[in-house]
Amino acid sequence: MIRLESVGIRFPAKNQDIEVLSGISLDLKDASFTVVIGESGCGKTTLLNLIAGFEKPTSGRLTIDGKPILGPGVDRGVVFQDDALLPWQTVKENVAFGLQLAGKNNAERDVIATQYLKLTGLEAHADYPIWKISGGMRQRVGLARALAVDPRFLLLDEPLGALDALTRARMQEHLLNVWQLSGKGMLMITHSVEEALFLATDLVLLRARPGRIESIRQLEFGRRFTDGESPRSIKSSREFVELREQILQELLTQEVELV
């Protein structure tokens, strides 16, 4: 479990430090799918960067399984909005990159990489150069690469933000399947309310200036999909639509308050 205890972070600015996040207390449970949503500038990505270890908090404590988080590590895999892949490597070499860094030999790498290429439906494109595949496939390579080193948690920073609507819907279903098959704890940042509702078991709503937690909701829509219900029927169900409107309303009033 990843635990955040009254975590805050300030960035130095010209006149006065900017308080980006304040008093964030949050548990990311194993095998849960936590989705963070909020207006732009509420510190969503900073929150993910703190958990990934790319930034250090100015107050509070972050731990994974009781041990403090001091920097990036293989126990927390990260998938970025821009794929952050290595263009000089093939799809398979990218997926195996973490294994290469860990000093695994070619045969081991090959076996594990092939397994994750299958999980993400990329085995037919294993030997393609990265710059020749589509945006949706690149994101799946990023996902497979992060999964291949077998992290405890997977952190996804708006991974579907740059995709078109159709690919995005497919990737959401794909993420839920991967989540169920791998049993990893997930943390995802998104702008889309519908996406957040569909994927989350724990939906965290952030408010801005300073970034703080407004509410945490427990949801079941993702489970309904992995139990076999069709995405269309889930997304058009009464509870889903009502909750979506409610959350959109909350986000909109925040914006209005600011103006």
Place this chain on the structure above:
Amino acid sequence: MSKQITELSMTELLNTHTATESITQTSAPAHNQLRRLQHWSSLLSDRVYSVITFALLLLIWSGISVLKLVPELFLPSPLSVLRKLISVADEGFVDATLLAHAATSVARVLVALIIAISTAVPIGISIGLNRYARAMIDPLIDFYRPIPPLAYLPLIVIWFGIGEASKIILIFLAVFAPIAIATVQGVRRVDQSRIRASLSLGASRWQLIRYVILPSAAPDILTGVRIGLGVGWSTLVAAELIAATRGLGFMIQSAAQFLVTDVVVMGIIVIAVIAFVFEWGLRQLQKKLVPWDET
């Protein structure tokens, strides 16, 4: 409520539709073909124009020679330059054949280039990654880079004598700066999330440099090598001012002293052709090594 739902699915359907449409539009084979065609036609016309320029230049040159507008001593005819090329290649000039002169010059430039690459790339990487290294080395490069090699040539002769070392050091100094500067730029341009992703995959600092930063900077480094090579060739003639007995630059200077203008012109053309071949080779290498780089 049900009306709202149908409305929603309608907009969703619409979205999906436009998305598929945009996909088909961009990946349509007709579109690709058109682009390829445009590419080819532009490439063809560019080549044609380049050839026309050279042909025109040669024509004017021949015209001047045929009409004897300028004495042969100042501007030898293209034909006599060609004849000289054959005779120097065959019998040699100032105790060496053209091939020997060219080989000596190419060797000097290549040795200087190899030393420059193997020092400028590591130094450039450390400047790009470490602000102390940057604060220490950056001003040095900025200081000596604008000085013309001919200005510090005497000092190098005083320090290192008139042997082969001085010539290579002179070329090395000229080649070093552009490669180091290009490397620094390449290192600074490495995508932040690429570095973060690799750290999350467990990369150590050394692995980060070896597997992420160096290959990411490779396109810029290769551009630096291309620029450096150009500078290297222009420094060559200066380097061969120092008590050389062989080399294209030496050959041109000796010829100039005896007013053998056709050898001078021939030497210039040979240097130009060799430099062009190197430049072309590096471009091909760049295309092959870094096909993802669009520049």
